[in-house]
Amino acid sequence: MSQTEPLTVVIACGGTGGHLFPGIAVAQELKRKGHRPILLISMKSVDAQASNKYEDLEFRPVEAIAMPRLASLKTFGFVWKLVRTWRSCRRILREVKADVVLGMGGFTSLPPVRAGYGLGLRTYVHDSNALPGKANRLTARWCDAVLLGVQEASHYFPKSECMVTGTPVRAELARSVNVVFAREAFGLDTIRPVVLSMGGSQGAKQLNTHVLEAARRDASVQYLLLAGTADYERVQKMAADLPHVKVLPFCSDMASAYAAADGVICRSGASSLTELAALGKAALLVPYPFAADDHQMHNARVYAAHGAARVNGQETLSPEVILSFVHEIVLNREAREEMESAARALSSDDAAQKIAHVLEHSTLS
Numbered sequence: 001m002s003q004t005e006p007l008t009v010v011i012a013c014g015g016t017g018g019h020l021f022p023g024i025a026v027a028q029e030l031k032r033k034g035h036r037p038i039l040l041i042s043m044k045s046v047d048a049q050a051s052n053k054y055e056d057l058e059f060r061p062v063e064a065i066a067m068p069r070l071a072s073l074k075t076f077g078f079v080w081k082l083v084r085t086w087r088s089c090r091r092i093l094r095e096v097k098a099d100v101v102l103g104m105g106g107f108t109s110l111p112p113v114r115a116g117y118g119l120g121l122r123t124y125v126h127d128s129n130a131l132p133g134k135a136n137r138l139t140a141r142w143c144d145a146v147l148l149g150v151q152e153a154s155h156y157f158p159k160s161e162c163m164v165t166g167t168p169v170r171a172e173l174a175r176s177v178n179v180v181f182a183r184e185a186f187g188l189d190t191i192r193p194v195v196l197s198m199g200g201s202q203g204a205k206q207l208n209t210h211v212l213e214a215a216r217r218d219a220s221v222q223y224l225l226l227a228g229t230a231d232y233e234r235v236q237k238m239a240a241d242l243p244h245v246k247v248l249p250f251c252s253d254m255a256s257a258y259a260a261a262d263g264v265i266c267r268s269g270a271s272s273l274t275e276l277a278a279l280g281k282a283a284l285l286v287p288y289p290f291a292a293d294d295h296q297m298h299n300a301r302v303y304a305a306h307g308a309a310r311v312n313g314q315e316t317l318s319p320e321v322i323l324s325f326v327h328e329i330v331l332n333r334e335a336r337e338e339m340e341s342a343a344r345a346l347s348s349d350d351a352a353q354k355i356a357h358v359l360e361h362s363t364l365s
């Protein structure tokens with residue numbers, strides 16, 4: 001295939017924001033270069049909600065697949081779903097005349113990549129975590145190469161198969177937003193510092209509770225709390241008498257949310273971390289303790305080791321921990337700027353371009 005000929009690239013990125021948003025970022029770059037990206041997403045509401053605003057991109061729903069934690073009768077259902085989804089992916093790949101398949105991680109990537117491999121297409125998988133997931137380690141055997149978010153993950157794959165590209169960030173996050181406009185858009189005071197709190201694309205109940213308690217004890221900062229759809233009503237009620245806390249179920253304008261913030265409290269999912277680095281934000285990371293193989297703790301340690309964030313396990317998180325982050329980092333200009341520049345140093349601005357280049361030319365250079 002000539003290097004300039006438009007490619008049809010199928011990107012499997014369903015199930016969670018951590019797979020969907022980097023997939024969208026790659027699709028945006030491919031489209032900019034004249035290719036036809038097609039995004040396979042799940043039928044979950046989180047995918048529908050998040051993909052809604054990208055009217056210029058082509059989405060196709062396929063079944064979401066998650067491996068059961070323990071061997072049980074569910075394992076048969078899981079294998080059956082894999083086979084059924086592999087068949088429907090093979091149909092889609094043939095129908096759209098795909099040239100390349102890219103999986104953004106998780107078991108949702110396995111059937112399309114395996115189907116692409118069976119059809120003789122070029123296939124890739126991207127892993128954004130410091131500790132790669134089981135699904136990607138399995139899917140990698142049918143791939144031309146494994147693309148990685150961070151160098152630390154390369155220990156888990158044969159060296160010859162890996163290329164470190166970084167994890168892409170959606171194009172709209174690169175847009176610079178004025179802090180005053182951003183705060184006004186969320187109904188926040190434009191002067192008082194702001195802490196953005198979010199629990200990944202699906203929220204986090206305990207994190208929300210501790211942040212509310214910290215806000216109740218100390219009003220030196222405002223909070224923009226992205227509670228997650230499932231916890232929204234409860235958090236909204238608890239924050240009713242806290243005028244310095246603004247609660248949203250889900251934010252579709254993360255560029256403004258980050259621009260409004262002087263500091264961030266969040267999980268350590270790979271996309272959240274990549275965004276913190278790209279935008280140079282100081283953060284308190286609270287890894288989701290039930291993430292597969294505790295991979296969020298591995299992600300967080302990479303940031304902590306570079307001085308780009310503080311890390312606190314969920315079991316010892318408390319309003320005091322949050323308030324010491326607020327006073328020692330967010331409200332301490334020197335410490336905050338030091339953390340912000342350490343975060344910026346971890347950013348890989350050109351990840352989407354690098355991945356697009358590999359999809360076009362099979363090589364990074």
Ligand SMILES: CC(=O)N[C@H]1[C@@H](OP(=O)(O)OP(=O)(O)OC[C@H]2O[C@@H](n3ccc(=O)[nH]c3=O)[C@H](O)[C@@H]2O)O[C@H](CO)[C@@H](O)[C@@H]1O
Pocket residue numbers: 016017018019021105128129198199200201202226249250251252254267268269270271272273275288291292295296
């Ligand atoms: C619980 C779990 O296992 N999560 C995993 C999941 O990420 P998960 O989807 O939980 O979280 P990530 O941090 O990777 O991504 C969250 C994304 O959602 C966006 N966002 C968040 C809130 C909101 O209101 N609006 C919004 O747009 C953030 O800007 C970010 O882009 O896949 C990632 C990639 O494999 C992993 O690193 C995470 O560990």
